[in-house]
Amino acid sequence: MHKVLELSKIVLKNSSNILVSSKKKGRRQNKKAGRIFAIIGFTVLYVYLAGIMGFSVYSITHSLAEVGETNLLSPILGLIVVITSLFFGVFMMFSTFFTSSDNHLWLPLPLKVEEIFTARFISTFFYIIVIQFVFVLPSFIGFNLAAGPGILTYFGQFFIFIAIPIIVISLSFIVILMLSRIINIRKYFTIFQVVSAILMFTTAIGISLISSFGGPIIIENADDFGPIVEAIRGAGNGLSWAFFITFFTDGAFINLGYKSLLLPFLLLLFAGLTFYVAYLLAGKYYHASLFSIDIKKKKRTKERSTFKVIKHNPVWALFSNEVKTILRSPTFVFNLLLPPLLVPLITIGSALPAILTDTEMAPNVTVLIPSLFDPSLGFMFVAIVGASSFISMMNLISATTFTREGSNAQLLKIYPLATRQIIYGKMLLGIFVNTLIIVPLIIVLAIIAGAQFYLVLMYIVGFSLVNLLMNYSSIILDARSPLLNWTNEIEAAKNNKNILIAMGVNFLITGFVFVFLVPAILLALPTWLIFIMFVIVFSIIIGLFELYITKVGPRLFKKIQ
Amino acid sequence: MIEIKNTTKVFGKNFKAVDNLNLDIKAGEIFGFLGPNGAGKTTTIKMITGITEISAGEILVDGFSIAKDPIRAKEKLGFVPDDPNVLLRLSGIEYLNFIASVYGVNPLLAKERIDKYANLFSLEADLQDKIQSFSHGMRQKLLVIGVLLHQPSNLILDEPMTGLDPQSAFNLKKVMREYANEGNTVLFSTHVLEVAEKLCDRIGVINKGKLLFVGTIEELRAQTKSEQSLEDLFLELTSNA
Numbered sequence: 001m002h003k004v005l006e007l008s009k010i011v012l013k014n015s016s017n018i019l020v021s022s023k024k025k026g027r028r029q030n031k032k033a034g035r036i037f038a039i040i041g042f043t044v045l046y047v048y049l050a051g052i053m054g055f056s057v058y059s060i061t062h063s064l065a066e067v068g069e070t071n072l073l074s075p076i077l078g079l080i081v082v083i084t085s086l087f088f089g090v091f092m093m094f095s096t097f098f099t100s101s102d103n104h105l106w107l108p109l110p111l112k113v114e115e116i117f118t119a120r121f122i123s124t125f126f127y128i129i130v131i132q133f134v135f136v137l138p139s140f141i142g143f144n145l146a147a148g149p150g151i152l153t154y155f156g157q158f159f160i161f162i163a164i165p166i167i168v169i170s171l172s173f174i175v176i177l178m179l180s181r182i183i184n185i186r187k188y189f190t191i192f193q194v195v196s197a198i199l200m201f202t203t204a205i206g207i208s209l210i211s212s213f214g215g216p217i218i219i220e221n222a223d224d225f226g227p228i229v230e231a232i233r234g235a236g237n238g239l240s241w242a243f244f245i246t247f248f249t250d251g252a253f254i255n256l257g258y259k260s261l262l263l264p265f266l267l268l269l270f271a272g273l274t275f276y277v278a279y280l281l282a283g284k285y286y287h288a289s290l291f292s293i294d295i296k297k298k299k300r301t302k303e304r305s306t307f308k309v310i311k312h313n314p315v316w317a318l319f320s321n322e323v324k325t326i327l328r329s330p331t332f333v334f335n336l337l338l339p340p341l342l343v344p345l346i347t348i349g350s351a352l353p354a355i356l357t358d359t360e361m362a363p364n365v366t367v368l369i370p371s372l373f374d375p376s377l378g379f380m381f382v383a384i385v386g387a388s389s390f391i392s393m394m395n396l397i398s399a400t401t402f403t404r405e406g407s408n409a410q411l412l413k414i415y416p417l418a419t420r421q422i423i424y425g426k427m428l429l430g431i432f433v434n435t436l437i438i439v440p441l442i443i444v445l446a447i448i449a450g451a452q453f454y455l456v457l458m459y460i461v462g463f464s465l466v467n468l469l470m471n472y473s474s475i476i477l478d479a480r481s482p483l484l485n486w487t488n489e490i491e492a493a494k495n496n497k498n499i500l501i502a503m504g505v506n507f508l509i510t511g512f513v514f515v516f517l518v519p520a521i522l523l524a525l526p527t528w529l530i531f532i533m534f535v536i537v538f539s540i541i542i543g544l545f546e547l548y549i550t551k552v553g554p555r556l557f558k559k560i561q
Numbered sequence: 562m563i564e565i566k567n568t569t570k571v572f573g574k575n576f577k578a579v580d581n582l583n584l585d586i587k588a589g590e591i592f593g594f595l596g597p598n599g600a601g602k603t604t605t606i607k608m609i610t611g612i613t614e615i616s617a618g619e620i621l622v623d624g625f626s627i628a629k630d631p632i633r634a635k636e637k638l639g640f641v642p643d644d645p646n647v648l649l650r651l652s653g654i655e656y657l658n659f660i661a662s663v664y665g666v667n668p669l670l671a672k673e674r675i676d677k678y679a680n681l682f683s684l685e686a687d688l689q690d691k692i693q694s695f696s697h698g699m700r701q702k703l704l705v706i707g708v709l710l711h712q713p714s715n716l717i718l719d720e721p722m723t724g725l726d727p728q729s730a731f732n733l734k735k736v737m738r739e740y741a742n743e744g745n746t747v748l749f750s751t752h753v754l755e756v757a758e759k760l761c762d763r764i765g766v767i768n769k770g771k772l773l774f775v776g777t778i779e780e781l782r783a784q785t786k787s788e789q790s791l792e793d794l795f796l797e798l799t800s801n802a
Contacts, residue, residue, distance in 0.1 A: 309669075408644070413637065414610045415664075
């Protein structure tokens with residue numbers, strides 16, 4: 001067992017650097033300061049994410065408690081655990097067990113295949129548990145604070161917290177292992193990723209639609225809550241039907257007496273059983289999957305290929321490389337390109353049903369929105385730019401620029417290019433993706449509202465400055481401290497601390513945008529004045545970044561070597 | 562021409578990977594950089610190419626300081642790293658296009674050179690394929706073509722023969738010789754002493770960050786007053802350090 005635990009520690013360290021910091025050369029003092037900074041940063045980020053999750057669930061539960069219907073949330077809470085495990089677990093399981101490039105390290109060691117399986121299982125399980133701490137635990141706490149379902153249910157919640165990740169990893173492992181007996185699973189990795197992404201999209205938009213039926217969190221009259229309760233009931237029933245597992249998780253949220261303990265405990269037993277089956281099957285079949293399976297190469301013709309040489313501006317050439325590298329990697333597409341697209345879809349998905357189903361609100365919307373696009377209302381500028389910044393927070397293309405290059409990032413330093421050229425070339429894609437998503441949204445909203453052209457232009461300029469600043473800060477963070485030693489692309493695109501830090505910085509930038517609400521509201525400033533203030537402040541900050549790049553020069557890439 | 566003047570590289574607080582190195586590599590010569598693992602060869606090469614910052618001293622490439630005037634210096638350099646896993650998702654020709662763009666090579670000239678070297682290294686039928694489908698040797702050859710594409714006056718190769726088949730290794734050695742004969746500087750690091758013996762005009766032996774010897778093989782033999790093979794001389798030199 002000691003061997004397995006040691007191995008799982010190594011697997012975890014090797015596959016994720018969110019939790020474990022690698023040893024770096026440098027002064028002890030700096031390392032200590034860095035660690036303190038990281039702890040503070042992670043705490044702030046955790047409090048933010050967990051706070052949103054916990055408060056949302058608390059508010060909904062509190063509202064439902066007023067009409068005595070907190071039980072309705074039971075299937076949804078059960079499913080939060082299932083979906084979180086599915087979202088993060090299946091992908092992680094696949095990359096850890098089946099596509100990891102570190103097999104060559106373990107195969108020569110005197111280890112049983114079951115030990116490798118168990119070590120990888122523990123590391124994947126630990127990873128999901130950490131994610132659950134962000135999304136699931138706060139939801140449970142929020143629910144318990146508002147509903148107070150009783151001590152037995154708390155044990156039940158603990159059981160499902162543990163059991164569901166085990167079931168998800170075990171069952172998905174069994175399915176993929178069995179599939180790998182029939183087909184070359186590595187060859188179909190792309191298809192697997194496409195299917196996963198579609199499922200992710202569907203589930204995310206589905207959840208956002210369902211949650212949107214929750215409507216206003218605070219209700220004044222319990223009678224008004226009737227249709228919402230019905231909607232949650234309908235959604236809950238539908239979800240229960242789709243996921244029979246909620247039958248067992250219900251006991252963790254509804255006080256069913258001894259059943260509150262028994263049903264989740266049965267789930268835990270089932271989890272143990274699935275793990276045991278997976279363990280047995282691993283002993284029998286997993287060894288074959290550990291050998292790297294060569295993907296059959298395309299048969300090449302021995303004819304001379306024809307080609308064109310096109311000369312581009314170096315910045316454009318770097319941008320073009322970025323586009324090709326990301327678009328040709330399903331991992332990068334699904335982890336870097338799709339999330340920024342997902343956020344506006346979820347936002348729109350959440351807002352639309354609320355507007356469409358509210359018969360009183362719908363006609364008002366057509367009157368309300370145009371009236372907000374009044375040049376005298378400076379706060380609208382802040383609101384639109386702030387909302388656009390919020391949506392752009394999930395764009396982490398620039399935050400992984402140099403990390404994605406891996407050990408070859410050093411070659412960027414041999415090209416006869418100025419630091420600024422490299423930064424521009426590498427940053428363009430992140431800027432472009434944000435622009436592609438946000439600018440059409442602003443234009444559509446402005447057309448619907450019949451806003452004046454110059455207002456639209458101001459919103460776009462305001463957003464563009466934020467976009468530039470977000471990408472600047474993300475890319476500089478990554479250039480200063482890239483994580484170049486990764487074993488699979490998922491690590492480069494998702495499982496690294498630079499992403500969390502960049503998200504935190506983006507969050508701060510978004511918060512800073514909203515600071516402009518203070519003068520806009522308190523002094524009732526018109527849009528043009530707020531716009532000028534905003535442009536001056538953001539231009540100065542961006543100018544400081546420019547100055548920094550010029551001053552630091554190639555030393556910006558000091559850690560890339 | 563590469564001039565390394567009193568150059569030191571310190572990692573951490575006081576680990577000297579390269580210690581006060583002085584070396585001039587002249588135009589028109591092939592210079593072999595030899596030394597055991599961890600001797601400081603790659604660190605020196607990384608300092609010359611601008612990958613690693615210099616702690617003390619100066620390196621000039623055709624008279625341009627790599628620290629003070631990096632862009633001008635890098636325009637004069639071409640580097641083939643020991644790890645050829647570069648931009649794997651691009652096709653071979655896309656990579657070469659990128660290099661041509663970065664170094665500002667005229668497209669017609671670039672096409673002509675790609676044709677010539679792809680043919681020489683038997684890579685012409687593979688250029689449209691993704692680099693990730695290439696073998697180690699093919700990737701190495703692609704990087705060599707990339708370097709020759711912009712014809713730098715200083716060619717630096719880190720372990721260039723690794724993974725090459727005999728024919729390609731022979732062709733590379735021939736190209737290196739011709740390139741030096743045209744008045745360019747060729748610097749390469751190697752563990753294969755026979756290659757150094759046959760190819761290099763001069764060699765430099767480095768160990769523990771210090772340069773132990775610079776000169777021709779004959780000068781090395783004269784210095785040690787022996788008729789031993791280069792391997793024996795090398796072992797004697799590095800074990801005495």
